[in-house]
Amino acid sequence: MNKIKHLLHSYSEWIKAVLAPLGPWGMLAFAAVDGSFMGLPLDAIFVGYVYHDRSRFWLYILLGATGSALGSIVLYVIGYTGGEVLLRKRLSPERFEKIHASFDKHEFWALMFPAMLPPPTPFKIVVLAAAAFEMRFTHFLLAIFAGRFVRFLIEALLTLAFGPQIVGLVGGLFRHHLKWILAGVALLAVVWLIWWRRRKPAANSTNKNAAEEDDPALRSKQTLIS
Structure with missing residues (x-):
């Protein structure tokens, strides 16, 4: 377990070094890549930015939420063109119909709530579903932005009040419960x-x-x- 934590820490530090020349815009770029197709340690990077530059935490919240929404456009295109076939292959019929019904009733909330939750929430599956069920593009972007904004706001306030380790503890609760x-x-x-x-x-x-x-x-x- 300690070895895994060490590897994750080293990976996060390497990413920070790569993003350092971009300044605050590194948060936008990192969130966009994470939102598109790669699962990256988004929360750890965001918390690092906020903890080391407290006076501009609002900027990092906005950049992170914007980057996540823009990066998800890639998944929207994939989901819109062939997402239903992909989802039917990966999900059971019952699970597929349940997600479909949630989007039929309250599509905005069906996407915004998962966007608020940290891993291991299967967020990219929900993003593909939103596109496959032809959610309006502007509503799609707004739901992801709003969900990520709330998530990053909570993480920023926790970091400023209790330090960066509190976010890891909360993430552990999500993983186990x-x-x-x-x-x-x-x-x-x-x-x-x-x-x-x-x-x-x-x-x-x-x-x-x-x-x-x-x-x-x-x-x-x-x-x-x-």
């Missing part, structure tokens, strides 16, 4: 949707009553009736 965490996220999403749907009719009713009170004609009509 992914199913429970996903179940919790799904439960929160359902609760939020129920609250939002109940709130909408109530808000419409309130607005309607306010409009009636402000309408002189309606007030005079109600007075005559009474």
Whole structure:
């Protein structure tokens, strides 16, 4: 285990050395490559940038989210042209239909939530699915940007408050308890949707009553009736 950690640390340090000449733009380039086809230690690199340049953590959040969205265009093209065939080969029929149904109901959230979660979330599978199910391109980019923005914001705040090691601890929790965490996220999403749907009719009713009170004609009509 220690040997694996040492190898990952050495790999991350080598990547940092390669990206160093690019300055902050290295975060954009690294996130774009990670979002396209290669699985890279994105969180470790992002945390390194934030920890060593605290005053510009907002810049790294924006660059990381933008790079991830731009890099995912490669997977969008692949998924749009032949993603369904690829997904059917890699996923069971039940899993394929479940993902398809989630995009039919709430395509934006079906992509944004996985974009927020760290590995081992099968994010690239979800990206391919979004393209295969013909998600609108602008919504596709916005969902990935929003999800990554939230993820990097949380990681940056944790790093600034507790140091870079806290992100590794949280990542370990995800790796060992992914199913429970996903179940919790799904439960929160359902609760939020129920609250939002109940709130909408109530808000419409309130607005309607306010409009009636402000309408002189309606007030005079109600007075005559009474």
